[in-house]
Amino acid sequence: MSDNTVTLEHISSLVKAPLEEQYVPGHRTCAGCGPALAYKLIAKAAGKNTIFIGPTGCMYVANTSYVCVPWTVPWMHAQITDGAAVASGIEAAYQAMIRKGKYKGDFPNIIVMGGDGGTADIGLQALSGSMYRNHDILVVSYDNESYANTGIQVSPMTPYGAATSFTPPGPKIPEAKKLWPKDLTALIYYGHPMVKYVANASIGYPVDLMNKVRKALNKKGASFVHVHTACPKGWRFEASRSIELAKLAIQTGMWINYEIDEGKKKLDHVPKEMKPVEEYLKVQGRFNHLRAEDVQKIQRFVDSKVAEARPVAARTV
Amino acid sequence: MKGEKKFLAGLAAVAEAARLADVDVISSFPIRPYTGLMVDLSQKVANGELDAEFVHAEGEHAQLAIVHGASASGARTMTGSSGVGVTYAFEVYSPISGGRCPVQMVIADRTLDPPGDFGSEHTDVLGARDQGWILGWAETPQEAFDNTLIYYRLGEDQRVSLPQFNCQDGYFVSHIPGEVVIPEKSQVEEFLPPYKLAKPLDPLRPYGHGPQIYSDQGPTLQLQRAILMDNAKEIIPEILNDFNKIFGRKYDSYIENYNPNNANICLFINGAHAQTARFAIANLKKQGVNLALCKLRFVRPWATEEIAEALSQYKVVGVVETNNSFGISREAGVFTPEVAASLYNLPESKRPILISFMAGLGGEAIRLEDFYFMAKKLADTAARKKIEKEVYWIGFEEE
Numbered sequence: 216m217s218d219n220t221v222t223l224e225h226i227s228s229l230v231k232a233p234l235e236e237q238y239v240p241g242h243r244t245c246a247g248c249g250p251a252l253a254y255k256l257i258a259k260a261a262g263k264n265t266i267f268i269g270p271t272g273c274m275y276v277a278n279t280s281y282v283c284v285p286w287t288v289p290w291m292h293a294q295i296t297d298g299a300a301v302a303s304g305i306e307a308a309y310q311a312m313i314r315k316g317k318y319k320g321d322f323p324n325i326i327v328m329g330g331d332g333g334t335a336d337i338g339l340q341a342l343s344g345s346m347y348r349n350h351d352i353l354v355v356s357y358d359n360e361s362y363a364n365t366g367i368q369v370s371p372m373t374p375y376g377a378a379t380s381f382t383p384p385g386p387k388i389p390e391a392k393k394l395w396p397k398d399l400t401a402l403i404y405y406g407h408p409m410v411k412y413v414a415n416a417s418i419g420y421p422v423d424l425m426n427k428v429r430k431a432l433n434k435k436g437a438s439f440v441h442v443h444t445a446c447p448k449g450w451r452f453e454a455s456r457s458i459e460l461a462k463l464a465i466q467t468g469m470w471i472n473y474e475i476d477e478g479k480k481k482l483d484h485v486p487k488e489m490k491p492v493e494e495y496l497k498v499q500g501r502f503n504h505l506r507a508e509d510v511q512k513i514q515r516f517v518d519s520k521v522a523e524a525r526p527v528a529a530r531t532v
Numbered sequence: 533m534k535g536e537k538k539f540l541a542g543l544a545a546v547a548e549a550a551r552l553a554d555v556d557v558i559s560s561f562p563i564r565p566y567t568g569l570m571v572d573l574s575q576k577v578a579n580g581e582l583d584a585e586f587v588h589a590e591g592e593h594a595q596l597a598i599v600h601g602a603s604a605s606g607a608r609t610m611t612g613s614s615g616v617g618v619t620y621a622f623e624v625y626s627p628i629s630g631g632r633c634p635v636q637m638v639i640a641d642r643t644l645d646p647p648g649d650f651g652s653e654h655t656d657v658l659g660a661r662d663q664g665w666i667l668g669w670a671e672t673p674q675e676a677f678d679n680t681l682i683y684y685r686l687g688e689d690q691r692v693s694l695p696q697f698n699c700q701d702g703y704f705v706s707h708i709p710g711e712v713v714i715p716e717k718s719q720v721e722e723f724l725p726p727y728k729l730a731k732p733l734d735p736l737r738p739y740g741h742g743p744q745i746y747s748d749q750g751p752t753l754q755l756q757r758a759i760l761m762d763n764a765k766e767i768i769p770e771i772l773n774d775f776n777k778i779f780g781r782k783y784d785s786y787i788e789n790y791n792p793n794n795a796n797i798c799l800f801i802n803g804a805h806a807q808t809a810r811f812a813i814a815n816l817k818k819q820g821v822n823l824a825l826c827k828l829r830f831v832r833p834w835a836t837e838e839i840a841e842a843l844s845q846y847k848v849v850g851v852v853e854t855n856n857s858f859g860i861s862r863e864a865g866v867f868t869p870e871v872a873a874s875l876y877n878l879p880e881s882k883r884p885i886l887i888s889f890m891a892g893l894g895g896e897a898i899r900l901e902d903f904y905f906m907a908k909k910l911a912d913t914a915a916r917k918k919i920e921k922e923v924y925w926i927g928f929e930e931e
Contacts, residue, residue: 255874263735265735266735268601279742279744280745281743281744281746282743283743284740284743286738286740287738289734289735289738289740290740290741291601291604291733292739292741292742292743293597294623294624296593296597296623297597297600297624300589300590300594300597301597301598301600301601301604303587303597303605304557304559304587304597304598304599304601304602304604304605304609305601305604305733306600306601307557307585307598307602307607308556308585308601308603308605308606308607308609310585311556311584311585312556314554314583317556318606318734320734320736321735323735339718340593341589341593344589344591344594347590348588374599436827477862
């Protein structure tokens, strides 16, 4: 792999983060948009020497309109199906061009910003292919737990019991969505032996998110960061409460931040005492219809997820 | 003619051309019959004869996405497929051509499922003929070698900047060896300049590739895409002129007219079966029957005026269709309506009668006898000056 790489420093606090923005005003995302905030932080952490690949999703449609893109760095649209495959090609091109003397600059940070559909569902094949082949890229799944761009349809990341426009509650199906979400980070890590770094992060913890992005980019090879990005429109809560929601997800165990760095697993921001999931569910319109038994079912699922989130043996590959 | 003579099948010939073109990124996935191309290319990379990134894609869709990203970054790329592999990648064809990425995709045709059939039928890539790609067929391994270089030069020209389907019939060309003259590296360098994309993905010169538009901005963009194909048509003679000069060949630009003199009947054909047709024409000549052949070199861009002019001198033209388009006008293949449209504005006195022959479907060979049958139907129609039947299914007709 190319040696023309630049190492990104650890960011010790929010005030030490770079002032320079690479994701700038000029887009049409909703007030309180979690994915837009994640984009801003990831672009800031990655810096100028970066190429973004944007598979179709909210962060394509709401960010771009003709001759107007909110990035100071190169960005390329990809199909919702193939973001990680396009990134694989960009990486292969830079490997070849630098080796053959056809490009004189540094090897770029190549980052796919895929939604949960573009990574866990229709884009999963491309994602798995790129991780298996160990391209020197970072794939970010900005997870707002639905196909939000098309009007909030169910995705594999939609929580059990959430109402979406394809899983409405009704007398026959009172709990709305009846399936449990995929564990995408585990799927990527345990299914792809070449991957050295994966992490779960959240917009509620911006410094941690930026440092995870930098760690991932500093690895030579494929890495994956899964970011929980609250969505006021899809989850039905007030736009001013996105950060509060993000933190509440962590405090109730509905989202667990961690990283696996070359086999070493580290849990982040896990509280000593978990709050009941009901505190997270009751502030979101998408869970309004839930019965007490549905809430209990979700609580049991979350309890077992928290219990199994323990360190794993180091990987030797 | 400078160079080294080798005995190569069509796919091996393309691999040699890719080596001389110094391709940077290759993406592969196995499907018969095109697989041989990637077998050869991977060996060249393993041997150090070709310095390229060889990416094992997880399917044809990813194959195309990989070369899309690589080409947008400024790398010269090659990929390929056959049959249902060509259709699996369909989504990505328009984004690649609309993104002005001059990817080259090598096609060895295969019949679409069902059922599984390895034989060559042109329906696979003809389904993608409207996606903004340069498209044409080679008749021989030599032409497959030459087209590889010609297509890169044409597609990478900044007046065009479009991807190319570099096609050859499965087995008939892809697997049957023929004599191929491999030119010297210096000749290739003289003909094919290094690939330079106008606006690559480069952090040193940032551009956004492919933002959303509003519908009222659509017509302009679509017109621009159409103009690129017109530009391609305009510069093909210039490029072939250069090619013929540097490599000592004699290619016509859009179509090749064979035995046109003293013939009032003509076959319009595409791909490998033109070889057998030439033998049939030579044999018929001995019997005093003059049959001409008009072979397409490019399907996209379609050379309307040149085709009309070439065919206007005949009384009857028979389109050989090695493809299916179920429910199409006249129940023929896709070429018949395009040829008819090309002839429509000719004065009636110059407009030939048009009939069609469905032949070689499913990869069946078109035999000499089949061409004699076609010649007879053409001659009968010419004598009658009236169409008897519009479409003949070869092998299913009464003599």
